[in-house]
Every structure is written in structure tokens, then in C-alpha cells.
Amino acid sequence: MNTATDPYDALVNREYKEGFVTEIESETLPPGLDEDVVRQISAKKKEPEFLLNWRLEAFRKWLTMTEPHWASVHHKPIDYQALSYYSAPKSDADRPKSLDEVDPELLRTYEKLGIPLLEQEMLAGVAVDAVFDSVSVATTFKKSLAEKGIIFGSFSDAVQSHPELIEQYLGSVVPVADNFFAALNSAVFSDGSFCYVPKGVRCPMELSTYFRINAANTGQFERTLLIADEGSYVSYLEGCTAPQRDENQLHAAVVELVALADAEIKYSTVQNWYPGDKDGKGGIYNFVTKRGDCRGDRSKISWTQVETGSAITWKYPSCVLRGNDSIGEFYSVALTNNYQQADTGTKMIHLGRNTSSTIISKGISAGRGHNAYRGLVKIGKGADHARNYTQCDSLLIGDRCSAHTFPYIEVQNPSANVEHEATTSKISDDQMFYCLQRGLSAEDAVSMIVNGFCKEVFRELPMEFAVAAQKLLGISLEGSVG
Amino acid sequence: MLEIRNLCVETDGKAILKGINLSVKAGEVHAIMGPNGSGKSTLAHILAGRDGYEVTAGEVIYQGYDLLDKAPEERARDGIFLAFQYPVEIPGVSNIYLLKAALNAVRQQRGEDELDAMDFMVLVRDKLKLVAMDEAFLSRAVNYGFSGGEKKRNEILQMAVLEPRLAILDETDSGLDIDALRIVAGGVNSLRSPERAMILVTHYQRLLDYIVPDFVHVLANGRIARSGGRELALELEEKGYSWIQEGGTATAAEARP
Secondary structure (H helix, E strand, O other): OOOOOHHHHOOOOOOOOOOOOOOOOEEEOOOOOOHHHHHHHHHHOOOOHHHHHHHHHHHHHHHHOOOOOOOOOOOOOOOHHHOEOOEEEOOOOOOOOOHHHOOHHHHHHHHHOOOOHHHHHHHHOOEEEEEEOOEEEEEOOHHHHHHOOOEEEEHHHHHHHOHHHHHHHOOOOOOOOOOHHHHHHHHHOOEEEEEEEOOOOEOOOOEEEEEEOOOOOEOEOEEEEEEEOOOOEEEEEEEEEOOOOOOOEEEOOEEEEEEOOOOEEEEEEEEEOOOOOOOOOOOEEEEEEEEEEEOOOOOEEEEEEEEOOOOEEEEOOEEEEOOOOOEEEEEEEEEEOOOOEEEEEEEEEEOOOOOEEEEEEEEEEOOOOEEEEEEEEEEOOOOOOOEEEEEEEEEEOOOOOEEEEEEEEEEOOOOOEEEEEEEEEEOOHHHHHHHHHOOOOHHHHHHHHHHHHOHHHHOOOOHHHHHHHHHHHHHHHOOOOO | OEEEEEEEEEEOOEEEEEEEEEEEOOOOEEEEEOOOOOOHHHHHHHHHOOOOOEEEEEEEEEOOEEHHHOOHHHHHHOOEEEEOOOOOOEEEEEHHHHHHHHHHHHHHHOOOOOOOHHHHHHHHHHHHHHOOOOOHHHHOEEOOOOOHHHHHHHHHHHHHHHOOOEEEEEOOOOOOOHHHHHHHHHHHHHOOOOOOEEEEEEOOOHHHHHOOOOEEEEEEOOEEEEEEOHHHHHHHHHHOHHHHHHOOOOOHHHHOO
């Protein structure tokens, strides 16, 4: 008898599609981390005094902290002295003025990833601030954004051109000593993206950054800061992919969002970093701190994430609902296959009156994947009539994976209304057989069922991202059952 | 089109089918009747390639090749369609998405191009009329929250779109009220054609008032106990299944007129 699982076997040995290494000359600091390295990074970037001091404060605090181990993930100890903390494509002095001047090897890398910058400029209407290793190499659409008064570009550029905004907002959402990885990032971050949308301006296009990890053994410490001034709106897309590596690569980014009164920030992520091979070797450690501050009344911050990559994901995009009537949203799809581990979720901190938050989390585990949702809904004393709705669904594929849910709810105000729903399900044999009987391959059937499971989240993604995310899920699930 | 020879099937070590012989030609409609547990649904599942059964003897030849060698999706693409007794719900996946994916899989097998969105919609709108379904039906998730009648109509819609060579309808009448039964039967009848064979698996003869079969086979204890024409179903209705189980053992071959 033919069995429904036979076709899966053929799919098992698929390699990570984007595993290639680009040969670009890098100017890399030798491995190791001390105060001197921090000073060197700051000096290389010609940073103002306040920023150096800020880094040093972070570094000194980091020295007193210990690596957290409360997350439901397991990995070998990380030797922070074995990592190199700075790597930039050479010729920093004469940065490319246009794409023509960009290293052709780099452009080819983007093409392999399906991100042709030139075409993207013309066709997609997406402004791309490309972070390659640690320094921005090309920034597009800057002009048309500048006409609206929007500042969008690399963090380093913003440090030079708008130090006052950096000084005012950097660390105001994620303080230097917020957690071990955030402190490390604060001390050694190399670059990232910066965006400021002025009062009343609606950003006319989706802003986008493609992150890419390249040089071997280089920890990546991205710093992103987005400020939406009163009454403004911005939608920001972050997509990631990385070349294949044997050693684990540490990635500890920090993203800070500030929404002032009546402002709205929509932050979407598709994360496809190298997850390790099918035996669990290699892959990125993704320890990220993302937090948004709804600082003004009636402000709104919405996180949408599709996490399919990385060996280990440790990530809790959160909202501090400080302003009255402010809104926080978190829509997440996290997929773990083979030996991937994910501990992800969100924190919704309600401080203002009539604040509301929505959490929709879809966890998918396949292979020996280990997937945990960890969420905190906190209603502060002053958060009268705060509302939260949480829906946490887990889907299991096969019988060697696991799913865990750790919802924490702290309510200090009796007028709050908090709802939590959770389900765990498997792709049933009946569903599979039904699809096969209609002529679909096992691969297409799994992909279709999983995409259906994730629909509520994909709906929140910008159109072109949603399509990419669906494809990505399909690719990530290949060989997931057998 | 289909030749089943001495088919013996077990599940969990228990014999379900004990030597089924059945010959189905293009254009014919065969009804398989029988009491609960007689193996009717097992036969339907075996033909479609459902997992969990062991064929211990016999063979099934479809279009000249050994059907049991093929994976379920290969059978489907080569024109075998099973209308499920309990169509499964697939949350979040729209009906039209599944229909299009299924049709394109079948078309690819036939060496035809994929239909573009416009042509596909024209086709589907046309087929919707057969089962008296509204277009809004297409954007709902597959069978999700459908009434029993809607689920069965959805099966017939899929069948109409996929245009199978061999359609197997497993208890398509169960759970239908009389109006829904009329609609479903009307849809099935409109799909009868000289190139297409159908196997109706049913417990009650009621369905056969609406879809008149060419042959009726009665399954009892894993064997075809009796074969005949339309009148056999009526006789069964009158005398009950116990009459067959006690009585004769005419084979399908003998009963063929």
C-alpha cells in the first residue's frame, strides 16, 4: 500500500537555498572585547563624545551581567572573546555615491537573494537601506523621502547628521542595561537603520531594510531606531537572510520604536537566517530585543513577524502602552524545523487608560523543532479599562517536535478585560489524505495547510511581503515530515 | 476501466474485504450497497489510496495498470475522484485556492496548461450552478463551518471542476435532507457521461431514486453477496439486508446481463 508519508522522504535533503559566501574585502577587528575595542569602534565611526560615553556605560554594565538562561532553548556557552566586533567593507573613506560604485560582487549577492536594488528602486517603490555586514553600502530613495522631511538611512549617517535626535531617543525605549544582549549591543553596535518621520507626515512608501550577515565569526549588532512624531505614519519592513556557515553566529540586535501622539508605526519582519543543517549543525543565534513605546495618546505600534530561520530565536517584540487610548499589536508566525529552537512572544505593558492590545501567535513545529510562545500582558494600576486579546495557536507536524506556551498575565487594575485563547493541533491524516486525493503533492498540501493556519498573520503583512512569506514557509517546511 | 480481482484487505489484522470481484466500464454507474461494517467505505478508500490498510491478495487494474502501486495523488491526477463521506475542514485555506491547485495538478498530468485566473473563474462559475452554490462559497475556508449539505455539495463541485474518469461517491447521501439530496443528485446526474464511470457507495436505496444506477452490488461480510440491476436495490429496501446475508452468493460476473 502506498502511504501518505512516502513522498516526504524525497524532500528531506534540501539545502538552504541562500547558502553562499561573498568574497568582499573586509576591514575586521581581531577577535576579543574590551573597553579598547569599544573605543575603537566609536573612533572608526567618528562618533560624538556622548555616544562613546553611552557605549562605555553599556559595556561596563554588561561586564556585571550574566547571560540569561530562562528561555526554553539550549545552546553551548558562547565565547564572547572569540568574536570579532567590527567588520566593514573596505574603502570607508570613499563610500559609493551610486549603485555603479558599489562592489559588483555585492550586487551579485543581492541578485542571488532576489533583491536587485536597481529594479527594486524602479519597480517596487521600496526604499532599501541595505545593511551588508555592519555598514550601510547603498541607500536609495533618500531624496524623495527628504522632500517630506523624513530622515531615513544608516544609523551611522544619522549620528553625523542628526546627533540631537540620536541623543534624545537612543536608549529611551531599551535602556543600556535592559538585558544582557541589549547591553552588549549598546556597547558594540556597528550600524543599523534610523528613521524619523516628522509631525503629520504619512510616509509615502514602505521603508525596507535587508540585513545580511556575511564575514565569518562576526557577531552582528544592529541598532535600529524609528521615531514617528505626532500624527505621522510609517510602515517599515525588515527582511533577513544569510549565507551558510559552520560556526554559530551570534546576532544581538536592538530595535527601538517611538510613537508620539496620534502616530502609527507598523513594523514587519521576515526572518530567514541560516537555521543550521538538518542535523542541527551551524545556524544563527538570534537574540534580539525589540520594543516599541506608544509614548503619546492614541498612538499605535504594530509588530508583525514571520520567523522561519536561525538555529535559535530569542525575541519578544513588545509594546509599552504609555499614552492613553494607545494600541499595541503583535502578529507572529514562528516556524521551527529540524533542530531549530524558538522562544518568542511579546510583552504588552498597559500603563495608559483605555489602552488595548492584540496578540495573535502562530507557532509551527516540524522535525525536531522546539517552539515556545512566551508572553506577558501587564495591566498597570493606572490602566483603567485596558483590554487585551491573546490567541496562541500551535501546529505540530510529525511526532518528534514540541510546542510550549508560557503566558504571563499580571493585572493590577480591576477594570481590565483580558482574554487568552490557546489551541494546539496537528496536521491530521484526514487533511493530508483529502489534499492528496485532490491531486496535490504532499509538499504542496503541507504548505497549503500551514499557510492557512497562518492566514490571520499574513493578512497583516504588506502585500509583497505576504507573498514572500508564503513562499518562505513552503521552502522552510520542505522535508519536514518523513 | 476498472477491474477488481479477488481483492482481500485487512486492517489491524482484521479481514475487511475477502475477495472482491468487480468490473466497471466507462459510462457505467455502479451502486455498492450493504449494511454497516460490510466494507463499503473500505473499498472506496482502497481505490483512492488511503493509508492504513493492507492488501493481502488480489489486484486492481485501472486503465490497464496496477492501481495499488500508485500514490494517492497520482491516482487523483489520473482521474480518480473520491467524494468523501466526511469532508475534512481545512481552516484558513480558501475553497477556491484548493480547487485551483487541484485542477492545475490534474491539468498538468493531462499535459494541459494551467488555467489563468480569468478562465478559471469562468469555469468555476459555470460549475457552481450545477450544485446551486453561491459565489461567496468560494472564498470560505475549505468545509470550515459548512453545514452537512454544504460539505456534500462542495464535494460535487470539486468533482464537476476536476472532471474525473472514475468518481467514487462515499455515502454522499448521508446527512442530507431531501432538498439537498435533490441538488446533489442533480449535480451528479449532470456529470454522467459515456467516458466517465461512477461508483456510488450507499447504505440506503433512497439515493438511487435520484441517481439511477446501471448495476447494484450488495456487499456483506467483505464479499459481494449479490449483484443485479436497479431492481435489486428495491428488493433490498423491501426485504432488508438480512435477506442477503442469509441468502444467495451470486457473483458480480454472473449477474452481469
